[in-house]
Amino acid sequence: MAQVHLKNVVKKYGSLEVVHAINLDIEDGEFVVLVGPSGCGKSTTLRMIAGLEDISGGDIEIGDRVVNDLAPRDRNISMVFQNYALYPHMTVQENLGFSLKIAKFSQSEIDAAVQNAAEILSLTDLMDRKPGALSGGQRQRVAMGRAIVRHPDVFLFDEPLSNLDAKLRTQMRVEIKKLHQKVKSTIVYVTHDQIEAMTLADRIVIMRDGHIEQIGTPLDVFEHPVNTFVASFIGSPPMNFLEAQIDGGKIILQDGTALTMPAGYAANEGQKVTFGVRADNIMPQNHAMPAGNNMALVEMEVSLTEPLGTETLLFAELAGSEVQAKMLNPRPVQNGERLTFEISLDKCHIFDAQTGNALKAQ
Amino acid sequence: MKRFKMPPWLVLLLPAIIILSAVVLIPLVLSLYSSFTPYKLTRPESLYKWIGTFNYEKALGDTKFWAAFGRTILLLTIALNLEMLCGLGLALMVSKVTRGQRALRTAMMFPMMFSPILVGFQFKFIFNDNVGLVNNALQSLGITDMAIPWLVDGKLAMFAIIFAEMWTSTSVFAILILAGLFAIPQDPLEAAKVDGCTPIQSFRFVTLPFLMPFIYIAMAIRSLDVARAYDIVQIMTNGGPARRTELLWTLIGRTGYVDAKMGYANAMGYISIFLAIFFTIYFFRKLTAARAELGMGV
Numbered sequence: 001m002a003q004v005h006l007k008n009v010v011k012k013y014g015s016l017e018v019v020h021a022i023n024l025d026i027e028d029g030e031f032v033v034l035v036g037p038s039g040c041g042k043s044t045t046l047r048m049i050a051g052l053e054d055i056s057g058g059d060i061e062i063g064d065r066v067v068n069d070l071a072p073r074d075r076n077i078s079m080v081f082q083n084y085a086l087y088p089h090m091t092v093q094e095n096l097g098f099s100l101k102i103a104k105f106s107q108s109e110i111d112a113a114v115q116n117a118a119e120i121l122s123l124t125d126l127m128d129r130k131p132g133a134l135s136g137g138q139r140q141r142v143a144m145g146r147a148i149v150r151h152p153d154v155f156l157f158d159e160p161l162s163n164l165d166a167k168l169r170t171q172m173r174v175e176i177k178k179l180h181q182k183v184k185s186t187i188v189y190v191t192h193d194q195i196e197a198m199t200l201a202d203r204i205v206i207m208r209d210g211h212i213e214q215i216g217t218p219l220d221v222f223e224h225p226v227n228t229f230v231a232s233f234i235g236s237p238p239m240n241f242l243e244a245q246i247d248g249g250k251i252i253l254q255d256g257t258a259l260t261m262p263a264g265y266a267a268n269e270g271q272k273v274t275f276g277v278r279a280d281n282i283m284p285q286n287h288a289m290p291a292g293n294n295m296a297l298v299e300m301e302v303s304l305t306e307p308l309g310t311e312t313l314l315f316a317e318l319a320g321s322e323v324q325a326k327m328l329n330p331r332p333v334q335n336g337e338r339l340t341f342e343i344s345l346d347k348c349h350i351f352d353a354q355t356g357n358a359l360k361a362q
Numbered sequence: 363m364k365r366f367k368m369p370p371w372l373v374l375l376l377p378a379i380i381i382l383s384a385v386v387l388i389p390l391v392l393s394l395y396s397s398f399t400p401y402k403l404t405r406p407e408s409l410y411k412w413i414g415t416f417n418y419e420k421a422l423g424d425t426k427f428w429a430a431f432g433r434t435i436l437l438l439t440i441a442l443n444l445e446m447l448c449g450l451g452l453a454l455m456v457s458k459v460t461r462g463q464r465a466l467r468t469a470m471m472f473p474m475m476f477s478p479i480l481v482g483f484q485f486k487f488i489f490n491d492n493v494g495l496v497n498n499a500l501q502s503l504g505i506t507d508m509a510i511p512w513l514v515d516g517k518l519a520m521f522a523i524i525f526a527e528m529w530t531s532t533s534v535f536a537i538l539i540l541a542g543l544f545a546i547p548q549d550p551l552e553a554a555k556v557d558g559c560t561p562i563q564s565f566r567f568v569t570l571p572f573l574m575p576f577i578y579i580a581m582a583i584r585s586l587d588v589a590r591a592y593d594i595v596q597i598m599t600n601g602g603p604a605r606r607t608e609l610l611w612t613l614i615g616r617t618g619y620v621d622a623k624m625g626y627a628n629a630m631g632y633i634s635i636f637l638a639i640f641f642t643i644y645f646f647r648k649l650t651a652a653r654a655e656l657g658m659g660v
Binding site: 077 | 567568571
């Protein structure tokens with residue numbers, strides 16, 4: 001068990017810098033998820049922690065050791081790869097025990113550790129099979145088993161679920177969460193799927209273009225995104241953004257619609273802003289929006305509906321932009337139907353239109 | 363009366379049947395038949411005398427034949443293993459080259475582009491005891507002042523032949539193994555690094571199992587090549603000195619064309635074929651096993 005510290009870690013390929021001096025402190029036993037779009041540097045960061053990529057600057061510490069120049073085998077980490085990376089010529093048993101065999105453990109110790117891992121991941125019936133004879137989910141479990149037999153200081157997961165189908169992914173997500181509760185190790189997990197990030201993480205690290213945009217608990221980044229990027233990346237469907245201006249204590253949308261301004265933004269009078277609100281906070285009137293909220297009423301024409309069973313997503317146009325709204329307790333809605341929607345102003349976000357950074361309520 | 367008409371499939375296959383018969387079937391049957399006669403090129407009428415399995419019995423009891431047989435297996439074993447090791451080393455080094463790798467790969471194939479006859483002449487010159495490069499170099503460097511009889515001493519001659527074989531054909535292994543190295547998925551290698559493998563352990567436990575199918579393919583190809591080795595040996599030593607480098611096919615060639623005993627030569631040829639068949643089956647078994655090991659199916 002160990003903490004992981006990244007101090008001004010830089011990664012360059014030739015003259016191209018892909019990770020820009022990032023700082024990250026991961027507590028012992030913490031489950032941290034690095035999330036971001038493709039090419040944001042999250043996998044590179046993970047591979048630098050693993051030692052599979054050299055670092056071009058800064059320090060990486062695992063436990064109390066600076067591991068910059070240590071080979072992966074000396075870092076006491078284990079890693080689960082996106083493509084599982086099982087050894088195809090070894091049986092499940094041999095795959096699980098391989099790292100211990102390399103570390104020259106006695107056969108009885110190896111057997112015990114392998115047996116233990118196999119029980120945790122219910123692999124006991126598959127021990128004599130080779131990876132070629134396993135399904136995707138089973139391979140994934142073997143890959144995880146291979147990681148846990150060694151009792152490493154840190155587990156690294158590199159998009160471990162992205163090759164699985166949707167149903168299996170949900171199932172394995174739960175398995176990983178349970179695994180973390182059982183082994184209580186530090187876990188660094190990379191994914192581009194914000195739902196995985198939200199459900200698994202103790203803390204989420206949102207990255208873009210080699211920078212860390214925000215670090216926080218899932219609820220924290222969901223409720224208080226620091227900028228429009230984080231706001232659009234976290235949460236599904238993505239947050240609606242509307243260009244607006246603060247004028248006379250009201251938020252004026254581009255078509256002149258005036259919304260009551262949430263408290264605390266008086267200092268930003270006259271500023272151009274981006275008004276952000278999630279679909280969960282735009283609902284047709286009298287449609288289960290919690291009472292007592294500070295509401296704005298707007299009338300919109302529904303252009304498209306996506307029924308999801310327990311709720312229905314409504315697409316409509318407001319002030320020239322498409323917005324998504326949600327209807328709990330769904331009823332059939334015709335395209336082109338005009339409805340009055342409530343926007344919960346307490347749950348909306350106001351960003352600087354230029355920089356995209358969230359404006360703090362005073 | 364209705365004229366006989368051949369069925370269409372036979373008409374369509376006829377050209378192929380005629381060509382195959384002329385090129386393969388008739389010579390095969392003829393040679394097989396002649397191995398049961400005392401056929402001598404100088405006495406054509408001997409082709410019509412049936413002597414049963416006499417030639418085969420004679421070959422199986424012939425120490426010269428068995429010596430050549432054993433020597434061929436020896437050459438095959440030594441040359442194949444050395445070529446495999448050198449080819450593997452070469453491939454591993456070339457795979458690490460980042461610049462000019464294409465040019466290097468092309469250069470690696472040069473030895474295969476020369477006719478084996480020319481390679482034979484080239485090494486006959488290099489190993490010549492008077493004017494050869496090797497002796498000149500050794501003497502100039504002061505390592506020896508004697509003329510080492512490379513192609514005259516039995517053991518040294520065998521060494522020289524193996525050396526020439528390796529020079530020509532190590533690249534067969536190098537190229538096939540290189541192809542294998544490029545085909546290895548990187549993930550298991552990275553997993554091995556994280557699992558604690560040193561580079562040597564990674565090679566031993568991950569890279570090598572992946573390469574085995576490629577090695578066995580190269581082995582199968584080369585075992586056929588070496589089992590029918592003729593040209594290089596014929597040129598370099600002509601089976602000499604005193605038959606100490608006589609291989610199966612130089613012996614068979616000599617028996618058939620020099621001694622003109624074609625019936626006997628054919629009988630030895632048919633026995634020798636089994637050697638090639640045996641090695642082919644052996645290496646293909648190994649190949650199938652290695653592929654199954656990797657879960658690549660069969």
